[in-house]
């Protein structure tokens with residue numbers, strides 16, 4: 404199987420490999436005077452970094468892992484446009500995108516993806532801080548491990564940039580005492596798909612390192628995974644200008660269904676941005692109250708709702724206790740009948756087939772959004788990898804009543820990936836597998852429930868529907884570096 408060369412010097416690093424910094428802030432704005440915006444942007448030159456340089460920077464950073472204060476103080480930027488922003492830059496050509504969701508924006512799709520209908524409710528788009536009734540043309544982001552470096556870069560941008568109207572500023576930061584965990588206390592960013600593709604024509608230079616042992620036992624599994632549990636997906640599921648997987652064989656690519664857009668979209672990707680407020684008290688009291696009612700431990704119930712313990716260990720591999728297992732082993736499991744060969748050094752029991760959700764409930768968050776090796780309402784398990792996205796979110800905390808997750812995800816089809824997960828799986832009780840209920844983390848509003856099995860008995864848990872409330876969001880396009888050079892930095896424009 405030959406994989407395509409991905410132009411890593413063209414792709415923005417925010418999507419691949421992701422910035423992975425302690426602080427990641429987002430400035431949302433409207434463009435009021437394009438020429439002024441363009442000329443001042445050229446003067447400030449924020450470091451809009453490509454994937455190749457981001458990968459290199461991560462390598463450099465690793466060298467100073469034990470003495471971060473001595474390491475380089477990187478500052479990375481990204482720039483993305485909503486459909487209205489693209490119209491300002493390229494006029495009618497913006498219409499060439501086929502993705503309906505992107506073309507009409509998140510506000511008009513909000514009720515479809517499960518947000519409240521009434522303006523009286525918190526999560527309704529009229530109450531959003533960004534997007535909704537506060538439309539934006541673009542978002543620039545800055546990320547760094549050093550807050551002073553980040554703040555000075557932000558100030559430089561805010562003072563120097565002209566021709567824009569700043570609408571909102573979101574400040575993402577890792578939780579100081581729990582890096583890598585979200586506000587309900589669970590490790591986040593554990594499971595990510597791996598991009599297929601090469602850095603160059605050299606057949607050993609994969610863009611995602613292949614870590615499976617080459618011994619014959621792993622010969623088959625190596626074809627589908629980059630490392631244990633990291634599903635390989637074709638670059639066309641994330642980037643324009645590449646192919647998606649063929650209809651029935653994830654190991655082959657096909658041009659039939661490749662992302663449709665204008666030529667200049669190549670090496671670009673859609674960015675879904677959702678500012679999600681987490682109601683931590685409501686979540687914790689629900690878990691405590693229901694755990695008491697069922698006479699079980701509250702951490703056990705939490706693990707049933709998410710599908711992982713707070714440490715990130717999947718309940719499928721450690722059904723009773725939160726025991727830490729190695730990073731590689733954390734994703735080495737499925738729910739179906741696919742038998743996995745034992746990994747060297749993995750002393751944990753392998754996950755048992757769990758078709759009825761006795762261990763990991765059918766409605767658990769991670770099982771709803773990625774049913775892994777089991778068949779679903781859309782067909783065989785091979786249909787699921789095209790639904791995966793690159794998640795690059797970060798937590799935020801603006802005080803007691805306004806903390807949560809800045810959900811950021813990259814994909815080449817908003818309708819077939821993000822919106823599909825929201826409408827068809829998260830918010831439907833009988834899909835991807837029947838009798839699961841709603842996704843307990845993301846269900847919003849009344850009459851939502853999830854089914855949990857404990858010792859073979861099914862318990863229906865009625866959900867308050869207010870754990871996660873959208874407080875902003877928009878669909879963006881994160882273009883290639885060439886697009887930025889041709890449409891923003893070019894003096895001939």
Ligand code: HEM
Nearest residue numbers: 585589590591592593594679711769772773808810824871
């Ligand atoms: C505040 C809101 C959210 C919270 C607290 C949350 C929490 C989590 C946690 C704890 C995990 C397990 C760790 C991991 O694999 O990274 C996870 C995984 C995941 N979440 Fe969410 N999430 C939220 C919103 C969303 C949304 C809006 C989506 C979009 C559809 C989503 C899609 C996913 C996916 C695809 C995975 C990986 C599943 C897998 O491959 O095993 N999450 N989330």
